[in-house]
Amino acid sequence: MNLKELLHKHFGYNEFRPGQKEVVEQVLAGKDVMALLPTGMGKSLCYQLPGYIFNQPVLIISPLLSLMQDQVDQLKKMKEKRVVALNSFLDVSQKRMALQTLQNYRFIFISPEMLVQENVREKLNSIKLSLIVIDEAHCISQWGFDFRPDYLRIGEVVGKENRPPILALSATATEKVLGDIERYLNMKEPYTYIHSVDRPNIHLGRRIFQNREDKLDWMLEHVSKTEGPGIIYTQSRSKTEKISERLLQLGIRCASYHGGMETLDRQFIQQQFIEGSLDWIVATNAFGMGVHKQDVRQVIHESLPSNVANYMQEIGRAGRDGKDALALLLYSDADEDFAKFVGMDDLPTEGHVDRYMELHFQQLQPGMMVQNGEISETAFRVLAYWMHQLPAHEVKEKLSSMKTGKIKAVEEVMELVHAKSCMREKLVHYFGQTLNAKPSDCCQCCGLSIENIILPRQTTEKNVQEESFNWKDRIKNLLLQT
Amino acid sequence: MIFQQILLEIFHKFNGERTISAPYHLLKGKRSGQTIQDVGIYHLHKYFGVLPKLARQTYDKAISALVEEEILIVLQDGFYKLTNKATSHLQENKTLPFDGWHYRGNEHLFFARLSLVVQSLSHQSAKQMSFIPIQKDEQVQQWVRHFLKTNHYQDGHLQQKLLEEIVMSLENLNVEEEAKEMVMLRLSGYKTAGLTWQQISYKMKLSEMDIGLIYISTLHKWLNEILQKKDEYFLLNQLTEAVRVNIPLSGSASQTAELFKNGYSVEEISRIRRLKMSTIEDHIVELAMNEPEFNMEQFVAKADIQRVIEAVDETHTRKLKVLHQMLPYLTYFQIRLVLARGERFES
């Protein structure tokens, strides 16, 4: 069977999407591959298909628990049984079981934290893998959007000699990040496939306001006049709740979504959104990965994203069906200060370094800083990693340069806010690429009429929350599907 | 509001003899000797471990609100006093029934199983056997797979039977219709997603915290109903497997209990287990609280038991120090034992 037949056999698709065939061929030839495909293009297939061709397990290193869970769910839904996720959700006995039978799986998903654990490492070294995949590989680079020290150690773990080929996947890596990935993973002259990051069907709008109230008012008005489905990204949990309440009062079917919600609640929201009983989600950046909704028409940024790569990822949720979609960047005076502030929250300060040393000398666990609420968990992870790598004064230098980096990242987003010429060009340049063609209604600077892209809001369908069901009817409908 | 009411009731029962943090530990179900003994001494079984995930911040906020409304006064040493306003609040409002002592958060395990069973059966009815399980816990998934198989879901009759059991058992519950709806809204199935806490809160015009509490209280009542009539609820009863805690003794205390039941004295147990006498006594107090058959007279004479009870009545306190001053010939251990068993004397 040739590749196309295999594609059809295992996935039921008739055609490869751009890049998939090239990447799969190189992987099968045993080459290291770096693939840059835009959001929603089908990166997962680049390792899923080889998984059915090779006879040894594929190891997928995945940065986010929710993302990993989603990939596992998708495969299981396709009736793939030989898939396992090694992450902190497993208890001791589940983990032991999974490790014992590791060789038998086709797809092994693993979080970076797990990967660096000694017993896991040993086990992985003892079995034969066919391919190592790094999904969302931009996370490796320290300027990537979610700094994860454990990611930096993947290179140490997979080693240099006698290892299976590595496939690094990302939608949003800059040239610098690509260089970092290659270096940290010790990739050997990787075959690199770079698809344009541009998503021509996503039209880039922008609005600038004097103050937050004006911005909010305009947004509420806009949402009540135009058609969804859509996502509003904002920075804090409490803001997701406040905005969604305002929209609910306007009779808009919406809900908030953030990392502090229970897993069950998050699934309910995703399911409602996909089923179409919700038109809008007001979310922090916890929402996005693993949401397979094809017809999202609008993505609105109520707050500034903390860097351009995040912005790209988030607007990339729109228009996966290839039809026109609108990305709206809203800005009010001094929003960048807030974005910088939020970014800093994930970074340890010099004071934290001193405190870490103090506890260390007192022979106390520095981890208690997290319990005492002196530092956020992410920040502590970064701190602990570097304190193991470098002497204290060098850690301080490191942190200060990270801080500069974060501030710079927000300023890069500000260039989009201030852009006088094409925003699309700016975006694409950021990733070191050039733009070949501009779509009509390209962006705010080139000229954009929202009416050309988004329909006016149609009917007001009934809100799930207002639907009133007697509890007996509900359980009856659920069970009997009458 | 409900949350405040619960806090008030707990503060009231503690009678100002514990610090402002004590209700927090109680609601979280802290497995410390102090908290467990307090449950017995102050009769707080129903609230134990009702909110295992309660954030300190949320708790502190609720306390601040009570202070602001002049219901509670926080004293300098971390203790507190209830105001007259509190007393009238306590009289006016009724609190929810809970059975925290016996479920300790396990009600969520029952619900997790139920929700996956319902989701599976819902998809089966729609002839859609491929779906993404709403419960991610591998153990729950395995449990449900096994449940479905042993109950012959392939025959296609499980839906109707389960429906009947759910309707009958919930109809027997003496709770508001809204509370039953809340629980049903947390279930999902084919093309029907459940509602989030935020959505239910918006729909029912109650705070999320209160919704959560009503939900837990309803699950406790429902579980009690199912377990009381095991024979009538063949399927639901299976879902309660290992959900109710029957001998809720801490690990170490249960070892002591074992020895004690085999006739060893406190001194002997202390020697055998190489633990301090006071620790063994803690265990005995815990045992006394939990074991209806526990015979206290082997430690305290009947007349002394009566004296302790009278002292409590007279002084309106359960403070050991005060009681010990009044009855100096009794040991702390003896007084604690009586307090732990106090419930039985009252009723």
Ligand SMILES: Nc1ncnc2c1ncn2[C@@H]1O[C@H](COP(=O)(O)OP(=O)(O)OP(=O)(O)O)[C@@H](O)[C@H]1O
């Ligand atoms: N060749 C193909 N033909 C048709 N559909 C495909 C093909 N390849 C992938 N898809 C579908 O495209 C969707 C997106 O795939 P996938 O999740 O792998 O995208 P991604 O590039 O990883 O996106 P993200 O940037 O969000 O991670 C999936 O629903 C998948 O089934």
Ligand SMILES: [Mg+2]
């Ligand atoms: Mg992906």
Ligand SMILES: [Zn+2]
């Ligand atoms: Zn343009």
